[in-house]
Structure formats: structure tokens, C-alpha cells
Amino acid sequence: MRISTSSMYQNTINNMDNQQSTLAQLQQQASTQIRVATAADDPLGAAQAVQLSAAGSVLAQFASNQSAATSVLQSEDTTLSGVSQTLQAILTQLNGLGTGSDNDSNRQAAAQALQGLRDQLMSLANTQDPLGNYMFSGFQGGTAPFSNSSNGGVTYNGDMGTRQIQISSTTSVATADNGASVFLSVLPGLSDPVAAGASTNAGTGVIGAVSVSTTGSAGSNTPYSITFLADPTTGALDYQVNDTSTNPPTAVGTPQAYTDGQAITLSGGESVTITGTPQVGDSFTVTPAAQGNTDVFQTIDSVIAALKNPAQGNPAALATIENAINTAHTQIDNTMTNVATVHASVGGREQQVTALGQANTKEALQNTTVLSSIIQADPATVFSQLTLQESMLSATETTFASTQKLSLFSVIQP
Numbered sequence: 001m002r003i004s005t006s007s008m009y010q011n012t013i014n015n016m017d018n019q020q021s022t023l024a025q026l027q028q029q030a031s032t033q034i035r036v037a038t039a040a041d042d043p044l045g046a047a048q049a050v051q052l053s054a055a056g057s058v059l060a061q062f063a064s065n066q067s068a069a070t071s072v073l074q075s076e077d078t079t080l081s082g083v084s085q086t087l088q089a090i091l092t093q094l095n096g097l098g099t100g101s102d103n104d105s106n107r108q109a110a111a112q113a114l115q116g117l118r119d120q121l122m123s124l125a126n127t128q129d130p131l132g133n134y135m136f137s138g139f140q141g142g143t144a145p146f147s148n149s150s151n152g153g154v155t156y157n158g159d160m161g162t163r164q165i166q167i168s169s170t171t172s173v174a175t176a177d178n179g180a181s182v183f184l185s186v187l188p189g190l191s192d193p194v195a196a197g198a199s200t201n202a203g204t205g206v207i208g209a210v211s212v213s214t215t216g217s218a219g220s221n222t223p224y225s226i227t228f229l230a231d232p233t234t235g236a237l238d239y240q241v242n243d244t245s246t247n248p249p250t251a252v253g254t255p256q257a258y259t260d261g262q263a264i265t266l267s268g269g270e271s272v273t274i275t276g277t278p279q280v281g282d283s284f285t286v287t288p289a290a291q292g293n294t295d296v297f298q299t300i301d302s303v304i305a306a307l308k309n310p311a312q313g314n315p316a317a318l319a320t321i322e323n324a325i326n327t328a329h330t331q332i333d334n335t336m337t338n339v340a341t342v343h344a345s346v347g348g349r350e351q352q353v354t355a356l357g358q359a360n361t362k363e364a365l366q367n368t369t370v371l372s373s374i375i376q377a378d379p380a381t382v383f384s385q386l387t388l389q390e391s392m393l394s395a396t397e398t399t400f401a402s403t404q405k406l407s408l409f410s411v412i413q414p
Helices: 005-032 043-095 104-125 179-183 298-309 315-376 379-403
Strands: 146-148 154-156 164-166 171-174 194-197 225-230 238-242 249-256 263-265 272-274 283-287
Touching: 043 104, 043 164, 043 298, 043 315, 104 146, 104 179, 104 298, 154 179, 171 315, 179 315, 194 315, 225 272, 238 263, 272 283, 298 315
Parallel strands: none
Antiparallel strands: 146 154, 164 171, 194 283, 225 238, 225 283, 238 249, 263 272
8 A cells, every 4th residue: 555755744743743742741740740630631530539539528527527526525524624623612611511610600601602612613504615605505505504593593594405516427426515414403313312401490400311222212212201290199209201202292101209310211221310309390301312403503502591591509590501501412412423424424425536536537548548549640650651752752753854854856966
């Protein structure tokens, strides 16, 4: 087959154009270190790169969420530590009261100290997290969760929601606990029954802490009253235990003779001791922790109010104050148990975020490595191909130049 000179020239030029295009592409890869700049460079690689880039964006968002969750949880961790320390300081104040050596002046000073600690606790309850949300307001992040109530205690202005942040494709973590679950709740199974004396008692009876020998029995979830009355025959002081979960209350056994300091058996493995000399008509209660007052602010307000009442030289008034102190001690102990449980949960969530953060970092690194292997050029390979392409183009140009001389006219002598 005959090949015309013009065809040969055109083929050679097209070949050199292709080689120059390939050379330019290799020079660009050598300069930018990018192998897949457009889909045309490698359609399959470009598709994989798009998928990997999308996955990388998701992982980056999870990393950002994990950082935010860690910051908020650490803030709650610190706040709950402050709450526990404040409650312990309140207990320390209460432990120093109730003795006969106290006078009205001492109790007034203690009431002022407790008021300061109460204000401190209120400030902690209205703490804002690093994102600017009120920590304990549930979904109402822009609303301060607690405000003082006119009749003592607080009003909860938040809701029962729990804010969450998604930290992986399958996991969301709670980044806050609503205030009702922290400051207005106790744990029924872990809290002590609360013993209290009526504020109208006229005698000197003081009720102690409840002793529970059978935890979890049905009786331990029953509220009781202990009422003092005179024996109709002898006139001696008796007491009657009543189950107040019914209306009217149901008597538990028959009236028993009262002995100062002797344990009074209730039911369900519970007993309590009353010291001093109650008067006929005086009454005391034993209430399951979750069925009575669980507002820690109300507890503090009640004991502050009791301490402010003058009682010096009045044994009955002193007994009323001591009962208020003992009741507050038990209730604050129960709140501390609840706060400690919430605090432990926050620590567990911090560990969960940390573990998922480490896994996310590892996955992001793997994703970046694979993406890099697809779109980035290998310097050694590129420079090797570049050198080869330059040699091929040079050879083609040399050959073409030599071919141009293959003509009879070049050998005809003039």
C-alpha cells in the first residue's frame, strides 16, 4: 500500500501532538503532585475519590461533634464536682449543730452560712455550658432552669428533655442532664427513708435516722406515722404506728408503751429510735425518700427557717430544731447519692466519647491514606514516566527531521 508523503507527515505530527499532551500532563503531575485532577484523568479513581471525600466530611463532622460533646461533658463534670462539694459543706455545717452548747446567736450564724451555700448551689444549678446553653434546663437551653419560689424551694423552668449530640454513625451521647433529675430527685433504691418530727410538737422527742434491715421489701416503700397517746388505763405514754399509705391511715399493731431511746419497729425491716419525752398528741413520720420532699433547695430553706427560730431556754423548741436538722441531713445525704450517680454517668459518657473519638481518628487517617493513594501522584513513577516521555518525543522529532531529508531532490547535484 502506498503512503503519501502528506499522510506520513500528518501521522507523525499527530503522534507528536499526543506525546506533547502526555508530556504536559506528566509535567503538571510532577508540579502539583496530583494524579487525578479531573474525572477525565481517571474516571474510576475520580468516583472513588468523591465517595472517600464525602466519607471524610462526615468523619470531620463527627470529630467536631465529639470535641463539642467532650467540652460540654467536662463542663458538667466540673459543675457536679462543685455541687457535691457544696452539699458536703452544708452537711458539715449541720453536723456542728444540734448540741446543747448552741445558742440562738450560733444558730443565726449557721443559718447565714447555710444561706451563702444555698446561693452558691443555686448559681451552680444555673450554670451555662461552653456552648452558651443553660446546663440543666433540658431542651430549654436559653432559659435559666431555676428561680426561687416565694414559699421556699425553687421553681423549675426547664423541661425533662436530654440534649444529645451524634458522635458516630450509630451513636448519640447525652451532653446534659435536666435539672429536675439532678436537684429535685432521689434514687428510691439507694436513698434512706426520711424521719421527721411535726413542727407543732410540744414535747422534747427527737427522732433519729431510720434503720433498714431488709432493703427492697414492700414495707420499706410504705410511709408511716408514729403518734403519741396516753394509755387509757394507766395514763402512761404510748405510741401507735400507722400506715399512712391508706386513707384513713391503717394501724400497724396495737399501741405500745414508750421507752426513751428504745427502737420502734415499723414494718418491712425498718425501725427508728426516738429520744426525749414526747407529749400526748406529738407525731413523727417516716417517709420513703422518693415520696417526700426531694427538692434540695426546699430542704435547705426549711432548715434555715428552723435555725432562725429563737429556742434558747426552750427544750421543746430545741427539739424541733434538732428534728429539722436530722431531717435535712438525711435528705441532703439522699441528694448527694443522686448527684454522685449522675456524676458517674457523666464520667462514663466522657469515656465513651473519648473511645469513639480515637476510633474516628483512626478511620479518618485510613480514609485520608486511601484518598491520597488515588488522587496524588507518586513522584518516582511520575518522574520516570516524564523522562521516558521526553525521550520518546525527542526520538520522534529526530526521526521526523531525518525523514524530511529522504527526497531525490536532496541527492541531485546542481
